[in-house]
Every structure is written in structure tokens, then in C-alpha cells.
Amino acid sequence: MTLILALDFGGTKLAAATVNTGSQKWLGYERRLSPTNANADTDLEIMRSLINSLLKGAKPEAIGVSFGGPVDATTGKVRLSHHVLGWDNVPLRELLEEEFGVPTYVDNDANVAALGEYRFGAGQGYDSLFYMTVSTGVGGGWILNGKPWRGAEGMAGEIGHMVVDPSGPVCLCGKRGCVERLASGPYMAQDVREVLRNEPPRRLGRQGGEILTELVGDNLELITGRVVSEAAAAGDNLAKEILYRASWALGVGIGNVANLMNPQRFVLGGGVTKAGENFWEVLQRVARETALPEVNFEIVPAALEDDAPLWGAVALAEDVLGLF
Amino acid sequence: MTLILALDFGGTKLAAATVNTGSQKWLGYERRLSPTNANADTDLEIMRSLINSLLKGAKPEAIGVSFGGPVDATTGKVRLSHHVLGWDNVPLRELLEEEFGVPTYVDNDANVAALGEYRFGAGQGYDSLFYMTVSTGVGGGWILNGKPWRGAEGMAGEIGHMVVDPSGPVCLCGKRGCVERLASGPYMAQDVREVLRNEPPRRLGRQGGEILTELVGDNLELITGRVVSEAAAAGDNLAKEILYRASWALGVGIGNVANLMNPQRFVLGGGVTKAGENFWEVLQRVARETALPEVNFEIVPAALEDDAPLWGAVALAEDVLGLF
Numbered sequence: 001m002t003l004i005l006a007l008d009f010g011g012t013k014l015a016a017a018t019v020n021t022g023s024q025k026w027l028g029y030e031r032r033l034s035p036t037n038a039n040a041d042t043d044l045e046i047m048r049s050l051i052n053s054l055l056k057g058a059k060p061e062a063i064g065v066s067f068g069g070p071v072d073a074t075t076g077k078v079r080l081s082h083h084v085l086g087w088d089n090v091p092l093r094e095l096l097e098e099e100f101g102v103p104t105y106v107d108n109d110a111n112v113a114a115l116g117e118y119r120f121g122a123g124q125g126y127d128s129l130f131y132m133t134v135s136t137g138v139g140g141g142w143i144l145n146g147k148p149w150r151g152a153e154g155m156a157g158e159i160g161h162m163v164v165d166p167s168g169p170v171c172l173c174g175k176r177g178c179v180e181r182l183a184s185g186p187y188m189a190q191d192v193r194e195v196l197r198n199e200p201p202r203r204l205g206r207q208g209g210e211i212l213t214e215l216v217g218d219n220l221e222l223i224t225g226r227v228v229s230e231a232a233a234a235g236d237n238l239a240k241e242i243l244y245r246a247s248w249a250l251g252v253g254i255g256n257v258a259n260l261m262n263p264q265r266f267v268l269g270g271g272v273t274k275a276g277e278n279f280w281e282v283l284q285r286v287a288r289e290t291a292l293p294e295v296n297f298e299i300v301p302a303a304l305e306d307d308a309p310l311w312g313a314v315a316l317a318e319d320v321l322g323l324f
Numbered sequence: 325m326t327l328i329l330a331l332d333f334g335g336t337k338l339a340a341a342t343v344n345t346g347s348q349k350w351l352g353y354e355r356r357l358s359p360t361n362a363n364a365d366t367d368l369e370i371m372r373s374l375i376n377s378l379l380k381g382a383k384p385e386a387i388g389v390s391f392g393g394p395v396d397a398t399t400g401k402v403r404l405s406h407h408v409l410g411w412d413n414v415p416l417r418e419l420l421e422e423e424f425g426v427p428t429y430v431d432n433d434a435n436v437a438a439l440g441e442y443r444f445g446a447g448q449g450y451d452s453l454f455y456m457t458v459s460t461g462v463g464g465g466w467i468l469n470g471k472p473w474r475g476a477e478g479m480a481g482e483i484g485h486m487v488v489d490p491s492g493p494v495c496l497c498g499k500r501g502c503v504e505r506l507a508s509g510p511y512m513a514q515d516v517r518e519v520l521r522n523e524p525p526r527r528l529g530r531q532g533g534e535i536l537t538e539l540v541g542d543n544l545e546l547i548t549g550r551v552v553s554e555a556a557a558a559g560d561n562l563a564k565e566i567l568y569r570a571s572w573a574l575g576v577g578i579g580n581v582a583n584l585m586n587p588q589r590f591v592l593g594g595g596v597t598k599a600g601e602n603f604w605e606v607l608q609r610v611a612r613e614t615a616l617p618e619v620n621f622e623i624v625p626a627a628l629e630d631d632a633p634l635w636g637a638v639a640l641a642e643d644v645l646g647l648f
Contacts, residue, residue: 070618079618128476140584149468151586152452155619158583163576163614165490175614252487259482260464260581262475290487290499294394294403295479 002321003027005051005060005100006313009043009092010034010109011068011083016050017310018060021318024120028054040086044095062320063096063104064313066112073154076106105316109133109309110157111148113302114141116312117267121303128263131302132159134250135225135270138180144263160184164252182249185225185272188242192228193220195238211236229275243275247282254283255290258297269302326645327351329375329384329424330637333367333416334358334433335392335407340374341634342384345642348444352378364410368419386644387420387428388637390436397478400430429640433457433633434481435472437626438465440636441591445627452587455626456483458574459549459594462504468587484508488576506573509549509596512566516552517544519562535560553599567599571606578607579614582621593626 001020008015015031030050034043069087070079076093096104107115114131117123123131127146133139138160142149150156160180161173168177169191181187196209197220212231216222231239254266266287273279284299291297304311325344332339339355354374358367393411394403400417420428431439438455441447447455451470457463462484466473474480484504485497492501493515505511520533521544536555540546555563578590590611597603608623615621628635 142585144468144473149585152588153586153620155616156584156586158586158616158619161583161616162580163488166488166576167491173616252490256486256580257584259485260480260584261466261473262477262480262482264476292479292482292485292497295482296477 002061002323003058004314004317005055005063006310006317007047007051007063007065007096008109008309008313009047009065009067009081010309011081014043014046014050015310016047016054017307017314018054018058019314021314021321021323030054034084038084040081040084040090043084043087060100060102060317062102062317063100064112064316064318064320065092065096065104065106066109066309066313067092067106068109071106071108071154073105073107073111073148073150076104078106103317103320105320107148107150107312107316108141108154110139110141111150111154112141112312112316113269113304113308114143114157114267114312115148115315116304116308116310117269117302118143118146119315120311121308122267122300123265126263126265128261129265129267130157130159130254130257130261130263131267131269131308132250132254133270133302134183134268134272136184136186138184138250138270142261142263144261159253159257162253162256164249164256177249179249179253183246183272185228188225188228188246188272189223192238192242193223196220208238208241209236212239225272226274229272229279232278233276240278243279244282246272247275247279248286251283251286252290254287254297254299258287258291258295262295263297266297266299267302268299269305269308273301326385326647327382328638328641329379329387330634330641331371331375331387331389331420332433332633332637333371333389333391333405334633335405338367338370338374339634340371340378341631341638342378342382343638345638345645345647354378358408362408364405364408364414367408367411384424384426384641386426386641387424388436388640388642388644389416389420389428389430390433390633390637391416391430392433395430395432395478397429397431397435397474400428402430427641427644429644431472431474431636431640432465432478434463434465435474436465436636436640437593437628437632438467438481438591438636439472439639440628440632440634441593441626442467442470443639444635445632446591446624447589450587450589452585453589453591454481454483454578454581454585454587455591455593455632456574456578457594457626458507458592458596460508460510462508462574462594466585466587468585483577483581486577486580488573488580501573503573503577507570507596509552512549512552512570512596513547516562516566517547520544532562532565533560536563549596550598553596553603556602557600567603568606570596571599571603572610575607575610576614578611578621578623582611582615582619586619587621590621590623591626592623593629593632597625
């Protein structure tokens with residue numbers, strides 16, 4: 001029995017867990033929100049306290065780490081975080097190896113979550129798969145030949161910025177009609193807000209936006225991706241339209257990826273993928289139409305959800321120990 | 325010194341060559357056009373005669389084969405040819421192994437050409453690369469970790485049917501705005517023909533189509549992708565517009581692939597890529613704009629051109645012999 005420590009630096013939350021190799025049940029599990037004015041030092045301080053309360057003096061054999069931002073997985077050095085200041089070029093693996101004296105492996109969250117779903121979740125037995133998370137952003141991670149494919153410089157998996165509609169709305173990245181621009185929760189919320197500001201609900205007709213505004217008590221700032229999903233489920237036409245566009249964009253993206261890489265399986269996680277049956281039907285249909293008829297694949301929901309990065313971190317630690 | 329036999333069943337042409345391993349110069353090289361009413365049997369007959377005139381009784385140690393259509397590389401069975409009848413489910417590897425009594429490996433032309441450019445051409449030293457051919461169709465092949473990535477069922481590399489403009493013209497595959505629909509030679513020719521039929525040159529103004537029609541002596545049927553390139557180089561605005569759209573589509577496709585897979589290098593071959601400096605400038609710029617700023621890559625012209633499949637076939641044969 002080998003004790004593994006798994007860490008998840010998630011941008012808005014921090015989590016740590018312990019497990020014995022071979023087990024699929026956490027021994028211990030700690031989780032805390034990152035404070036709004038967090039920086040790398042406070043994140044590390046919080047993580048230390050989570051670890052201490054988990055380990056209680058015990059020593060793990062290896063540490064696996066998921067980090068919410070670009071990482072050089074070969075050196076374990078963080079490149080930066082888009083959410084938390086002070087992470088630029090932090091040698092996270094080195095820090096942890098010095099502090100805990102055990103082998104450590106660090107990779108970015110999408111790659112780690114892909115590995116988690118592959119080893120412990122909805123990807124078990126599928127040696128080639130693409131994992132996607134659709135929530136505040138849209139990201140992805142590859143398993144090819146049963147191993148993570150990180151790309152030449154660790155940047156693979158960025159399906160979020162695949163252009164699927166060059167005449168679509170402008171994305172923060174400067175391009176138009178990226179998958180993330182059309183399918184992420186905050187962008188969906190932004191788009192319905194903008195429509196509602198320019199065109200109040202009663203003029204939209206056919207229930208366009210009425211249910212939406214009701215759900216947030218007329219405070220448009222409270223609209224989120226989840227509210228859009230709820231309003232769509234309740235029959236709001238504006239919300240349905242925006243959600244349709246999101247599932248369409250994901251379907252085109254997935255179909256394009258299927259043509260390009262021919263993986264066996266797509267595993268989709270993240271809050272937006274909870275948007276209901278209709279969302280999944282559109283996504284499956286559009287992906288199928290976009291892929292060539294002779295290209296086969298399945299699209300399934302993720303199984304581990306928020307814990308995918310932690311389970312992937314366990315897999316990283318097992319790999320470091322040569323257990324796989 | 326080990327004698328290798330390389331075969332290329334190309335759809336419109338057949339080629340065979342011999343080489344000693346380690347050499348980059350053909351010992352012998354034979355090539356013939358496939359007759360217009362060819363079928364699998366006539367192709368095989370022609371190939372046999374090419375082989376006999378090459379080998380003159382000598383026996384190769386291994387055979388590598390490039391086939392212009394989907395192949396199950398693990399069994400060496402051809403799935404079908406889109407150009408020549410009678411290839412459905414032909415066990416090409418088995419046939420050749422029985423006839424020549426030596427180990428044989430068969431794969432589809434895009435995968436094989438990718439391997440050729442990697443081992444002998446513009447991809448040497450680049451362990452992750454995407455090879456693309458842009459001519460009568462648009463196809464591609466992967467090298468990842470120094471090895472071909474064929475996909476779960478041998479279908480990887482189909483960038484030709486990546487959708488880059490969902491409001492673009494309809495492709496034979498049923499979708500709109502595929503890369504192949506916008507960038508292949510025959511489709512470019514078709515599109516300028518259609519414009520010229522609806523709108524004769526003198527009404528297009530600013531030299532739109534005048535140079536084009538002059539180049540083909542008013543016989544629009546003679547317009548090809550190459551004619552479009554020539555007319556664009558000579559300043560024809562209609563040809564320039566269509567060619568711009570082709571390079572734009574390829575640029576978006578390449579940028580999307582860079583985001584998704586992060587390969588080191590893109591190697592581009594095929595007739596359309598000979599369209600000149602402006603074509604390459606647009607393609608490079610659009611690819612750079614489409615990829616995220618932190619995703620690095622190079623796009624370079626193929627080095628082996630028409631011989632890429634044959635050199636790739638040599639590499640397949642070397643692999644079969646365990647020489648790599």
C-alpha cells in the first residue's frame with residue numbers, strides 16, 4: 001500500500017486529497033476557496049494547511065499536482081496563472097519536492113483531468129480520447145496511445161480557441177467565433193445580457209428573455225451560464241437560442257477534432273454540459289454531421305467532474321512511481 | 325546493404341522504386357499513369373510490370389506501400405479507393421507478401437507522405453509534425469513522438485473536411501466551408517467558372533476574370549487550380565480573391581490544428597502550395613492570428629513533393645525490418 005498525495009490548484013479553489021494506490025476512495029479530502037485577492041504565496045500557504053491537516057505527519061510516496069494554467073510538465077515549472085497573480089515561472093515541482101522530499105509531477109488541469117477520466121472515469125479502456133471541460137472557459141486534454149499528449153511545448157488541447165464561425169462575435173483572444181466565445185458560461189451570459197439591454201423582453205416576443213429576467217429578479221448582472229440553461233429548460237426562447245449556438249459550436253469543434261485525430265471517445269465535463277438533454281442532442285447531432293461518415297466516435301459525459309484533476313494527479317503520482 | 329522496394333498506388337498514377345537502406349538516392353524508379361478506365365486488377369497488373377522491370381529478378385528485403393485511399397494499416401487491407409474501382413477490401417499486404425515472400429507494410433498516402441517528409445524531407449528532426457497535401461483534395465498525416473499517428477481506426481488527418489466557414493459554399497461531403505471546399509484546385513476552378521458564367525469579365529470590372537478567360541482562350545472548362553494561380557499572379561482580381569480565400573481557409577485550419585495539437589512544424593505539399601509568395605504570406609499570417617500567441621509553430625513547404633509517398637514507403641519498409 002502506497003500513500004499518494006494529490007493537489008489541485010484550481011484558480012478559484014484549492015483541493016488536496018490522499019489515497020492508497022489501487023483504491024478508488026479518498027482517505028482524506030480537503031477543499032477551500034481561494035480568496036478573491038489571492039496570490040501564489042497565499043495559495044501555497046492555504047495548500048500547506050490543507051496538506052498538514054490531511055497528512056498529520058504521515059509521508060506520501062509521491063505527489064501529483066494539477067495546476068489551473070500553463071505548465072512545463074517536463075520541469076514542473078508553472079508558466080503563469082490567468083486567475084491568480086504571482087505564479088509566473090514558479091518552480092512548483094521543485095518547491096514541493098524540497099518541502100516534502102518525495103517525487104512530484106505537475107501538469108496543467110486539462111491534461112491532468114483527461115488523465116483522471118482515462119484512468120478512473122469515463123475514459124477507462126479508451127486509449128485515444130479527448131477530454132473537454134466547458135465551464136468558465138473551454139479547454140481540453142489528450143490521451144493518445146494511453147498516454148497524455150501535451151504537444152511540443154505543453155500547449156495542446158486548446159479547442160476553446162478553435163474558430164468555428166469566422167463571422168461570429170469577437171473573443172477576448174481577438175478572433176471571431178471561437179468555441180469558447182460561443183460555448184462558455186460567462187460568454188453566454190454576456191450575450192443574453194446584451195440582447196436584453198438593447199431589446200427589453202416584452203418586445204422580443206414569444207417569451208424571449210422573459211423567463212430569464214424573471215429568474216434574476218430583473219438584475220441582469222446575476223445572469224450566469226447556469227441561469228441561461230435553466231431559462232432554456234423552462235422554455236425561454238432567447239436562452240434556448242444562445243444555448244443552441246453553444247451546443248452547435250461544441251458539435252462543430254468536436255466533429256472537426258474527430259476528422260483530424262480520429263480518437264475513440266470524447267469525454268465532456270464542466271457546468272455547461274449539465275444544460276440538459278436538448279443541449280446534448282444538438283451537440284451529438286452536429287458533431288456527427290461535421291465528422292466524415294466513416295469517422296466513428298462516442299461523446300460521453302465526464303464521470304469524475306470536479307474531482308477529475310485530483311484523480312488525474314493521483315495517476316501522475318502513480319506514473320512517477322512507475323506503477324503504470 | 326538492404327534492398328527496399330517502395331510502391332505508390334496513387335489513384336491517377338502508379339510508381340515503384342528501389343533503394344538501398346541508408347541511401348537517399350533511388351537505385352531504380354518507374355512510373356506510369358493509371359488508365360482512365362482503370363480498376364484494381366489493371367492497377368495491380370501495371371504495378372507488377374513496373375516491379376519486374378525494376379527488380380530484374382533481384383529480391384527486396386521488404387516492401388513499403390503507399391495507397392491513395394483509406395487503408396487498415398494494421399492488417400494492410402485496403403478499404404476502398406475514391407478514384408479507382410474494385411479496391412474495396414483488397415488485402416493488398418497479403419497479396420504482395422504471398423507474391424514476393426517478404427514482409428510488407430501498407431498505409432494510406434497522406435500518412436505515408438508524412439512519414440516520408442519526416443524521415444527524408446522537410447520534417448527531419450521534428451518529432452511532432454503535421455503534413456498536408458493541397459491539390460485535387462486536401463489531406464493530412466501526423467507524426468507524433470516520432471511515429472505516425474493514424475487514429476483509432478486509421479482515419480486521422482482529415483483536415484480537408486474541417487469546417488472553417490459554416491456560411492461558405494457547400495462541399496461534396498454535405499457541409500459548408502470545409503478547408504477542401506475552399507482550398508483544393510478543382511473547387512477553386514469551379515468557383516471562378518461559376519462567377520464567370522453568371523457575370524462575364526467585362527462587367528466584373530477591375531480586371532476581374534479577364535486574365536483568367538484569356539489564359540484558357542474563353543474555354544472555361546480548361547480552368548484549373550493552376551490556371552487560377554497563374555491568373556492571380558498576373559493580377560486578375562477574381563483569381564486573386566479565390567486564391568486569397570484558399571490561403572485564408574488553410575491558415576485558419578492550420579491555426580486551429582496548432583491550438584489543438586501544438587506540433588512543432590507543418591509541412592505543406594501539393595500543387596496549390598506552388599501558388600506563389602502572396603499565397604504563403606496570407607496563409608502564414610492567418611495561421612499565426614488563429615493560433616494563440618503562446619502556441620509556436622513553423623509552416624514550411626514540403627521537400628519531396630511527388631516522391632513523398634515513395635520515400636515514406638521506404639520508411640515503412642525500414643520499420644518493418646526493425647531498422648528504425
